[in-house]
Amino acid sequence: MSQPPSPALPGEPKPVTVHIEKWRAALPPDAWPDGFPEVGSVWRRDVFTVAEAWRAGEASPRQLLSAVLMWGYGPIGYGPWRTVRSLEGDPDGKRLAYALEGLCTPAPDEDALRTAYQRLRDPKESRLPRLGPGFFTKLLYFAGYRRGASGRQPLILDSVVWRRLPVDAGVRRESGWVSEEWLAYLGWAADQAHRRGIEPDEVEMALFHDRWD
Template sequence: MCTVPEVPAALRQTHARWEENGRPPQEPMRWNLATWSKWMDTDLLPSQTLSIDRAGATSVAASAVDGEDAALRAFVTAMIWGYGPIGYGGWRTQRVLNLAGHRAGALFREVAEVAAEKGPRDAYAAMAQAPLTYLGEAFGTKYIYFCTAAVRDRHRDRTAPVLDNVVRHWFARHTGIRMSGAWSTREYFGYLDCLESWGDELGVPSDTVEELIFRSQVSDDGNRLWAEPAMITSDPQGEAVVALDELRAAIDVLGEDTAARASSALTELSEIINDR
């Protein structure tokens, strides 16, 4: 992206409806404590057990500079906000952390520190230069966003908003700009140029522009302001892992003898799923 296009008509319309409705906030994201506890150390989970909103996740991210454990909690909170009630979010997040090992906490703390000291663009670059396996831009920018939102007062209200599939598809449809979804400072900085320029014209911060874009799928009847689509694509492997875990728990309830008889079959199923 070299030249920032004019504010798209679709965004102007969504912004106008948002203003007319009194600037309603985005609904909090529901999540399941029991499901996430199967995959995560409970010390990494947020204290809220029913839902978490942008402000709540930002509050947790404010402590990410305090140490690696705090940064890991901020990351997990961002993932919970991103996945919401989807059953395999905990499994996916655990996979990222397990493969990264000690590197994860160090990287997440570094990103938070860079966000505080240098700002949104440098924070994105810090993550993009050595991204963790299985942590793509769509969910990686969720963590970066909350880290930058926590220190927005230091950087003229600038943040590093989320860039996921929903936003990319909107850009392709309404601006003709196509972004790969891979970690790319060139693409992301161009994306920020658009959001910041449009936000300045509309009188809102860049992350509000991103939020409006995400929420701008107007229903066919036009009665609702927006309808939020799924944030992520299907993950058959993750769904299978979660389903197998629930099956194992159900069999355990039937007694030790039944669980012992089913053990080899469950192990075989697990190997088939993980070797996919």
Template sequence: MPDRIDRAEATQHAARAATPEGAEPAFLVAMIWGYGPVGYGAWRTARVLAENPHAIDRLAEVARVARDDGGLAAFRVMADEPLRYLGVAFGTKYLRFVTAAQSSGHAVAPILDAVVRRWLLAHHGLRLNIDEWRPEAYERYVELLTSWSAELGLTADTVEQLIFRSAISQEGSAFWGEEWAKSAEPPPPARRAQAALLEIEGLLDTADPRVALEARGHLDELARIVQRGWAT
């Protein structure tokens, strides 16, 4: 593996994900890209593979559906029988690279993670529940990005990337960025607070869905308080 993994590198490794032999490296690279240097990334990824019988076969099946029928169909298949400990935030990262790598005429499945979800809530008033694999929520998200992409002359995947970059530039995050640049200057208090909130939200992927849903409401309110507190 290279020292830096970007979207292009992860897409390249997903080209053979429709086979069990290709699904495993595709999934691992997608998780490496998603977690970056976060210390618990390797443990959480290993847990998905270790505690789901035939996890690799299941990932290959999802990749085949994505290749033949598109990302929405693959999301529905995953929702029918989710892999334990693989939530929507990181599961859609796998779907993104699988659909981007397999040129079958279908659109690239956009990522829906905590960073994008929080941006949509703050800037569009759209609250999406991603504590479980809910096809209706993902379809609503894809429809919104598709409408924006038509207005902008971009792909839905590119719109998601712009949202992600906007959220990172506004909030700052040492956990969910694509550029792992280090600076001698400490980040401002607002960025540290937002990064902490995002870390907690990411950890909710492993919580009971009912507890996670209640917690996210409190986290959203804390985010608004943080934004108001340092904006004045």
């Protein structure tokens, strides 16, 4: 009997453990993503499913953010509290919708990526409490990544990835990265992926899991 296909994306070694019952108790009902796993193992594909629903108008920006942060925080105890603080900063989802509007297209370009990043970083536009670059790039990744597309793709940039980036990736500071640093990293990752015949997010996964050589 053949085995069912793996839910893992190429380069994804394992799912993230999520204590679903704690998140259910903490999140506002309107922010819970429909169809999200009811068990404690969450793969990237699960979050991409919510992102696809968001692009189709079947999930709200708040539901997408919740899915991203449940995966992003995983079993970390303060994750639900911080996520609720972020959601409280955008009770109707309009700030998130404004930040992400350019990522709804079939192939977001560099200008769309830059604009989304800048809006999420700017308190006068779409910045939310407890949502710095290490986590809002997770949101940009799931909202804007197009598997199989060429060129720069939005990728996660957090402290773990940053520590393992080479100098030529173009990210100079330890945190609080500006959009041009993020875009430089995306360009470097796209080049590395092209050379190796892999997806750009496989580069990010290899960095995060300390498997990059």
